[in-house]
Amino acid sequence: MITKKNVNKLQNVVIKENAANLVGAVKLYNALFANGADLKAICKALEIPVEYAVKVAALAKDKKRLVAVCGQMLPKVDDTFVKFALYSKVYKDTNADKEKGVEAKTADWCADNVVYGSEYKSFGFTTAESLETKKSTKWLIKENDEYKATYVAVKIKSYSIRTVAKCVSEYLAHESNQQ
Incomplete structure (x- = not known):
């Protein structure tokens, strides 16, 4: 059956x-x-x-x-395809921060997920840009009136x-x- x-x-x-x-x-x-x-x-x-x-x-x-x-x-870091995952989110209102804020990921999470390399190429027809060192990662920061969010490059695990x-x-x- x-x-x-x-x-x-x-x-x-x-x-x-x-x-x-x-x-x-x-x-x-x-x-x-x-x-x-x-x-x-x-x-x-x-x-x-x-x-x-x-x-x-x-x-x-x-x-x-x-x-x-x-x-x-x-997008890729060196030859690894990446997407961006939320690393931390800090609300500018300190009361909201305690309730809604996202704490930074742990060192273990970073070791397991973050992609490191020497160059980053964003999505589309773009040329690669050098990262700070040979073992760096790409960070994106988005900020508005309410909060500041930090994203980090992680390997795409599902297409x-x-x-x-x-x-x-x-x-x-x-x-x-x-x-």
């Missing part, structure tokens, strides 16, 4: 395996966007020029090229179709790819 629990286990493991690396996420993107006919119909319904469907489908069909595009677009889609959007919309 088929149980809901076992079906969910199967689906969750397959999804997790495909999201564990960039190639798996590209395969999923390919399955969704490689059919140009479906995309053309969607473009017509949305009143978007059909050339969008042609470009997206062509890129989605070429898995090797799509992996290379994502590799070119994704999504949305991540691949963001790379494709940036790549196809870039002026160097306009024809």
Whole structure:
């Protein structure tokens, strides 16, 4: 007898395996966007020029090229793809700080998660910038009237179709790819 629990286990493991690396996420993107006919119909319904469907489908069909595009677009420290995780959040109102503030991560968390290297490349068509030393990491600070948040570069452990889609959007919309 088929149980809901076992079906969910199967689906969750397959999804997790495909999201564990960039190639798996590209395969999923390919399955969704490689059919140009479906995309053309969607473009017509949305009143978007059909050339969008042609470009997206062509890129989605070429898995090797799509992996290379994502590799070119994704942010990285040295050769490791990164995202930014909240390291600490300090509220400017001292009363709110005690209730809502996020304390800085521990040294153990940093040792297990933070990516160190000598250069950082941000998302998109950008050139790499040198970090302070050969064993530095990239920090981002966002500040507003309410709080100051610090983010640190950590390894991407799970890739999504949305991540691949963001790379494709940036790549196809870039002026160097306009024809």
